[in-house]
Structures are given as C-alpha cells and as structure tokens.
Amino acid sequence: MRVVVTGATGFVGQQVVKALSDRGDQVVALVRSPGKAAKQFAGVPRVEWLGYTPKAAGDWFSALEGADAVIHLAGEPLANGRWTPQRKQEIYDSRVVGTQQLVQAIAQCQQRPRVLVSTSAIGYYGTSDTETFVETHAAGNDFLAKVCGDWEAAAQGVTELGVRLVILRFGIVLGEQGALAKLLLPFQLYLGGPLGSGQQWFSWIHQQDLVRLILTAVDQVGMQGVYNATAPEPLRMADFCRILAEVMQRPSWLPVPAPVLQLLLGEGADVVLKGQRVLPERTLATGFEFHYPNAKTALTNLLKPRYTEGSR
Ligand SMILES: NC(=O)c1ccc[n+]([C@@H]2O[C@H](COP(=O)([O-])OP(=O)(O)OC[C@H]3O[C@@H](n4cnc5c(N)ncnc54)[C@H](OP(=O)(O)O)[C@@H]3O)[C@@H](O)[C@H]2O)c1
Known part of the structure; x- marks a missing residue:
C-alpha cells in the first residue's frame, strides 16, 4: 500500500512510519520541515517525505492522489509550556484547519484514498471523577472538548467523498516520549508522587x-466511525503513580501540588490535574486484543529493563 502520514515526525508518527515500512508499505510523510524528516527517516526503507503547509493548500495536495490510506496525526503539542491565547489558537487551528485542508486535498483527488484514519483524543468527553465514557457518550464542554469535537467534525467531511473514516480518540500514550517521559524524572530522583489530588x-x-x-x-474495512484508543483498565492517577514507583523501585510519596502545575502550565495543567475514565467498548467489539491491558504489564514492558536491581 501507499500510505500518506501527517505528524509523521512525532512520538506516535515515527512508530507508525516504522511499522508501515516494516510490513512493506510505501510511506509518504507530509512534514513541515523536510530537513528534520531527512534526519529522522534516514535509513528507513520505503519512506519518502514532502514539505507541506498544513493550514494552506499547496502542491502537496497531489501527494494524496492515488494513495491507499491516509493516517492523520498532526497537531500542535499540548504540553509545550503555558497555554497563552496564541498557543490555544494554534492547538485549535493546527487540528481543525489542518484537517479541513487535508479533506480538501482528498476531495481534489481523481483517485481517492480508501480510508482516512484521523486522530482525536479522550479530551472529547470533558473531565469527570465519577463518570465512565464510551464512544457513544456526548462531547464535554471545555476547551479540549471543543477542539476534539471540531477536529472530528472536520474529518467527517471525507465520508461525503466516499472515503471510509476511522476516528481514534487517543488516551495518554505510554512510551519513550510523551507524558511518561515527563513523569519519570521526579521518580528517578526519588521525588515522585501523584500530580494534584491523585x-x-x-x-x-x-x-x-x-x-x-x-x-x-x-x-479492517469493517471499521468505521469512532473508537476509543485506550486500554481496557484505566486507573486513578495515584494508583498509576504507585505502580510506576513499584516498577521503577522508587517511592511514590511526594505529590506535586496543583497550584505548582497551574503556575507552570496555566490552563494546560488541567490536562494532568483532571481526567476521565474511558473504556474502549467499540474497539474491543471489533475483536482487537490489547497486548498491554493493564498499567502493570505496560509499565513493566516499557521500564523494567532500565530499573531492575543492579541497574540503578
Ligand atoms: N501522545 C499522547 O499521549 C496523545 C494523547 C492524545 C492525543 N494525541 C494526539 O495524537 C497526535 C499525535 O501525538 P504525538 O504524541 O505523536 O504528538 P507529537 O509528538 O507532538 O507530534 C505531532 C506532530 O504534529 C506535527 N505538528 C506539531 N505542531 C504542529 C502545528 N502547529 N501544525 C501542524 N502540525 C504540527 C509535527 O509534525 P511535523 O513537524 O513533521 O509536521 C509533530 O511531529 C497529536 O495530534 C496529539 O494531539 C496524543
């Protein structure tokens, strides 16, 4: 297959590109900085990259012609410092306007891709300490819920073009980069603990x-619509940090007070101070099997080789 990927240089994108390449697919990465992509993808077979302007039409539209699939991951990071009004606008525009442009590009193809796999996030549901959310639940009403709702609505445009659409609402992705990498440092220094109330x-x-x-x-041609990309066993932050500490053989004792995070991140602190319990009901109904269904197995896989006795 020939697969076009946006956000290909990011934490998730790099791994998606590698997995596609490993199984023999041809990848076209749409990137804002071809120089950065050249470094990242040097030596990865079957991968080419093309500079593009996510929020504006351009020559890049032609990259979509005849592609079999599009995987759309691009978006301004949420955790890059304080949420100023300008950053909030870019968090919104990079996703909503970026997706509208991608749909425009697909509309102009003579031979359209068969499927668009588009990203959203569990922020769609808003936050709650008591509710449980599955895919059919309505959107919340905070800033991220608005971003996700409009992001998904923009992607819906392809269904009118006869393109199959799968929207994946990502939970917090555990891996070498992203949230886990940020959480590790205090634990490494024996200063770890839950963020906020836990x-x-x-x-x-x-x-x-x-x-x-x-x-x-x-x-899977039978997959269509929205699926939660979250493991079947969500847990509360304090329990997650306890398991993290256990796997790292470090204590979890020093909570990071909410005001400190609010000072550092502004409104963006809500991403870690508030959460939502999300279950992958439709995802499991497809027969998809999670290799890492609970936090203990996931963290052990990701961290154990680095934090066993003798390696400290
Ligand atoms: N990681 C998580 O825990 C998580 C959770 C929920 C949702 N998500 C969503 O999943 C997607 C991928 O996540 P990730 O962790 O891989 O993100 P990431 O590492 O921040 O990478 C996102 C990619 O998007 C592109 N990008 C960054 N800023 C942009 C902007 N202002 N306009 C257009 N493109 C921009 C960049 O690619 P180029 O520079 O190559 O263009 C970047 O490599 C994102 O949309 C993210 O919001 C992630």
Whole structure:
C-alpha cells in the first residue's frame, strides 16, 4: 500500500512510519520541515517525505492522489509550556484547519484514498471523577472538548467523498516520549508522587497497542466511525503513580501540588490535574486484543529493563 502520514515526525508518527515500512508499505510523510524528516527517516526503507503547509493548500495536495490510506496525526503539542491565547489558537487551528485542508486535498483527488484514519483524543468527553465514557457518550464542554469535537467534525467531511473514516480518540500514550517521559524524572530522583489530588482518572494506552490499532483501522474495512484508543483498565492517577514507583523501585510519596502545575502550565495543567475514565467498548467489539491491558504489564514492558536491581 501507499500510505500518506501527517505528524509523521512525532512520538506516535515515527512508530507508525516504522511499522508501515516494516510490513512493506510505501510511506509518504507530509512534514513541515523536510530537513528534520531527512534526519529522522534516514535509513528507513520505503519512506519518502514532502514539505507541506498544513493550514494552506499547496502542491502537496497531489501527494494524496492515488494513495491507499491516509493516517492523520498532526497537531500542535499540548504540553509545550503555558497555554497563552496564541498557543490555544494554534492547538485549535493546527487540528481543525489542518484537517479541513487535508479533506480538501482528498476531495481534489481523481483517485481517492480508501480510508482516512484521523486522530482525536479522550479530551472529547470533558473531565469527570465519577463518570465512565464510551464512544457513544456526548462531547464535554471545555476547551479540549471543543477542539476534539471540531477536529472530528472536520474529518467527517471525507465520508461525503466516499472515503471510509476511522476516528481514534487517543488516551495518554505510554512510551519513550510523551507524558511518561515527563513523569519519570521526579521518580528517578526519588521525588515522585501523584500530580494534584491523585483522584483524577488516567486513561492510557501502550504505544505498541496504539500503533497496532492504527494499522488495524487501515486494514479492517469493517471499521468505521469512532473508537476509543485506550486500554481496557484505566486507573486513578495515584494508583498509576504507585505502580510506576513499584516498577521503577522508587517511592511514590511526594505529590506535586496543583497550584505548582497551574503556575507552570496555566490552563494546560488541567490536562494532568483532571481526567476521565474511558473504556474502549467499540474497539474491543471489533475483536482487537490489547497486548498491554493493564498499567502493570505496560509499565513493566516499557521500564523494567532500565530499573531492575543492579541497574540503578
Ligand atoms: N501522545 C499522547 O499521549 C496523545 C494523547 C492524545 C492525543 N494525541 C494526539 O495524537 C497526535 C499525535 O501525538 P504525538 O504524541 O505523536 O504528538 P507529537 O509528538 O507532538 O507530534 C505531532 C506532530 O504534529 C506535527 N505538528 C506539531 N505542531 C504542529 C502545528 N502547529 N501544525 C501542524 N502540525 C504540527 C509535527 O509534525 P511535523 O513537524 O513533521 O509536521 C509533530 O511531529 C497529536 O495530534 C496529539 O494531539 C496524543
């Protein structure tokens, strides 16, 4: 297959590109910085990259012509410092306007891709300490819920073009980069503990399960609509940190007070101070099997080789 990928240089994107290449697919990565992509993808077979302007039409539209599938991961990172009004606008535009442009590009193809796998996030549901959310639940009403709702609505445009659409609402992705990498440092220094009250829900997915789910969504023609990309066993932040500490053989004793995070991240602190309990009901109904269904197995797989006795 020939697969076009946006956000290909990111934490998830790099792994998706590698997995596609490993199984023999041709990958076209649409990237904002071809120089960065050249370094990242040097030596990865069957991968080419093309500079593009995510929020504006351009020559890059032609890259979509005749592609078999599109995997759309691009978006301004949420955790890059304080949420200023400008950053919030870019968090929104990079996803909503970026997706509208991608749909425009697909509309202009003579031979359209058969499937678009588009990203969303569990922020779609808003936050709650008590509710459980499955795919049919309505959107929440905070800033991220609005971003996710409009992001998904923009992707829906391809269904009118006869293109199969799969939207994956990602939970917090556990892997070498992203949230886990940020959480590790205090634990490494024996200063780890839950963020805020610790009572907020933490719905997560192991990076390998996510990549397998994305590829499954490309391949399974029966998959259509919204699926939660979260492991079947979400847990509260304090429990997650306790297991993290156990696997790392470090204590979990020093909570990071909410005001400290609010000072550092502004409104963006809500991403870690508040959470939602999300279950992958439709995802499991497809027969998809999670290799890492609970936090203990996931963290042991990701961290154990680095934190066994003698390696400290
Ligand atoms: N990681 C998680 O825990 C998590 C959880 C929920 C949802 N998600 C969503 O999943 C997607 C992939 O996540 P990730 O962790 O791989 O993200 P990431 O590492 O931040 O990478 C995202 C990619 O998007 C592109 N990008 C960054 N800023 C952009 C902007 N302003 N406009 C257009 N493109 C931009 C970049 O690719 P180029 O520079 O090559 O263009 C970047 O490599 C993101 O949309 C993210 O919001 C992630």
